[in-house]
Amino acid sequence: xxxxxxxxxxxxxxxxxxxxxxxxxxxxxxxxxxxxxxxxxxxxxxxxxxxxxxxxxxxxxxxxxxxxxxxxxxxxxxxxxxxxxxxxxxxxxxxxxxxxxxxxxxxxxxxxxxxxxxxxxxxxxxxxxxxxxxxxxxxxxxxxxxxxxxxxxxxxxxxxxxxxxxxxxxxxxxxxxxxxxxxxxxxxxxxxxxxxxxxxxxxxxxxxxxxxxxxxxxxxxxxxxxxxxxxxxxxxxxxxxxxxxxxxxxxxxxxxxxxxxxxxxxxxxxxxxxxxxxxxxxxxxxxxxxxxxxxxxxxxxxxxxxxxxxxxxxxxxxxxxxxxxxxxxxxxxxxxxxxxxxxxxxxxxxxxxxxxxxxxxxxxxxxxxxxxxxxxxxxxxxxxxxxxxxx
Ligand code: SDX
Numbered sequence: 227x228x229x230x231x232x233x234x235x236x237x238x239x240x241x242x243x244x245x246x247x248x249x250x251x252x253x254x255x256x257x258x259x260x261x262x263x264x265x266x267x268x269x270x271x272x273x274x275x276x277x278x279x280x281x282x283x284x285x286x287x288x289x290x291x292x293x294x295x296x297x298x299x300x301x302x303x304x305x306x307x308x309x310x311x312x313x314x315x316x317x318x319x320x321x322x323x324x325x326x327x328x329x330x331x332x333x334x335x336x337x338x339x340x341x342x343x344x345x346x347x348x349x350x351x352x353x354x355x356x357x358x359x360x361x362x363x364x365x366x367x368x369x370x371x372x373x374x375x376x377x378x379x380x381x382x383x384x385x386x387x388x389x390x391x392x393x394x395x396x397x398x399x400x401x402x403x404x405x406x407x408x409x410x411x412x413x414x415x416x417x418x419x420x421x422x423x424x425x426x427x428x429x430x431x432x433x434x435x436x437x438x439x440x441x442x443x444x445x446x447x448x449x450x451x452x453x454x455x456x457x458x459x460x461x462x463x464x465x466x467x468x469x470x471x472x473x474x475x476x477x478x479x480x481x482x483x484x485x486x487x488x489x490x491x492x493x494x495x496x497x498x499x500x501x502x503x504x505x506x507x508x509x510x511x512x513x514x515x516x517x518x519x520x521x522x523x524x525x526x527x528x529x530x531x532x533x534x535x536x537x538x539x540x541x542x543x544x545x546x547x548x549x550x551x552x553x554x555x556x557x558x559x560x561x562x563x564x565x566x567x568x569x570x571x572x573x574x575x576x577x578x579x580x581x582x583x584x585x586x587x588x589x590x591x592x593x594x595x596x597x598x599x600x601x602x603x604x605x606x607x608x609x610x611x612x613x614x615x616x617x
Contacts, residue, residue: 255504364391419585462496463561496558
């Protein structure tokens with residue numbers, strides 16, 4: 227205790243702000259977006275409904291949804307100059323390095339016409355970012371493959387347009403698979419917002435200086451990249467590949483032993499959470515989506531999915547994990563679904579950033595709209611040398 231606040235090595239684990247957007251009950255494993263349970267949104271709504279809800283506080287009626295979708299669709303293209311930005315990267319650059327640069331680069335086109343304190347500027351910036359993230363993520367993917375970029379196609383759904391920009395080529399028509407389209411849309415919904423996680427807190431702190439929203443979102447992309455956060459889906463799939471290489475299900479026991487050995491530094495990626503001390507509700511929905519996609523792709527016997535389920539079963543019964551309340555989180559199954567869709571492992575976090583952009587913006591806009599807000603200025607507990615004189 228320093229009198230001012232409780233010192234917490236987890237930095238922002240104390241109440242960092244007040245928000246009306248997302249509610250998590252970590253003990254119950256409950257997640258609400260503007261009061262609606264994530265399970266109901268995933269079953270009855272799509273990502274565009276969810277974006278409108280997070281930004282405006284209410285689900286859209288038919289007219290509001292049509293207008294919102296139309297505005298997003300009309301902003302999916304990026305300035306042609308962005309192609310030259312990409313050319314500065316090596317072809318094998320990690321997509322998150324590319325995306326961090328591209329999103330920051332967007333601010334070069336809009337910062338001088340965007341006053342974050344103007345509600346209309348905040349609204350159009352939200353539309354632009356939600357609209358352009360799929361285009362930028364697909365461009366980063368195509369650039370890495372050396373394939374031509376695919377321009378957005380306005381008659382497709384948000385998820386369908388993204389899939390076509392990713393996997394289509396100018397040489398032939400791309401047919402959107404409705405099962406994959408629905409799975410992609412659900413992945414976007416499940417990752418849309420999650421209260422004051424590390425990257426959202428980064429966006430809030432960065433945006434509190436009055437910088438433009440594009441620069442603040444670029445900071446969120448950079449933070450999400452970390453393996454303890456959004457990078458966990460990439461790490462979780464690589465963990466499954468490693469166990470498979472070591473012998474698969476028969477070798478899970480040895481892997482679990484490594485995890486229990488504190489000196490090994492090995493973690494069960496896709497398990498545990500700073501807030502959930504129960505099952506992450508998104509993980510259950512992601513496992514369902516996994517089943518649906520693998521069945522549609524004829525991959526029900528996918529050994530990696532079988533390995534993940536075996537690992538989950540063992541962890542949920544093992545005292546080490548039970549006593550520490552370590553349950554699967556959103557990242558445990560999302561990698562398997564994305565792999566089945568054909569998304570490369572190093573792009574999983576880019577998809578997470580695409581989906582989370584609406585949450586970041588909704589949280590940033592909520593803070594800026596509060597007339598009381600000031601630039602963030604976390605304090606510290608000084609443990610260095612007392613005042614002394616230079617000899
Ligand atoms: C996301 O904040 C959000 O909302 C994030 C997110 C979002 O939507 O924005 O939900 C997305 O980031 C999900 C988390 C993805 N990360 C991972 O899956 C990486 C693996 N998980 C761990 O790195 C870890 O669980 C954290 C970082 C997520 C949480 O770490 P904590 O706060 O240390 O967890 P804890 O306090 O509950 O740990 C209790 C114990 C500790 O051991 P002891 O000191 O008691 O001996 O469990 C251990 C931890 O070391 N532990 C793990 C573990 N996670 C915690 N041991 C093995 N494997 C793990 N995954």
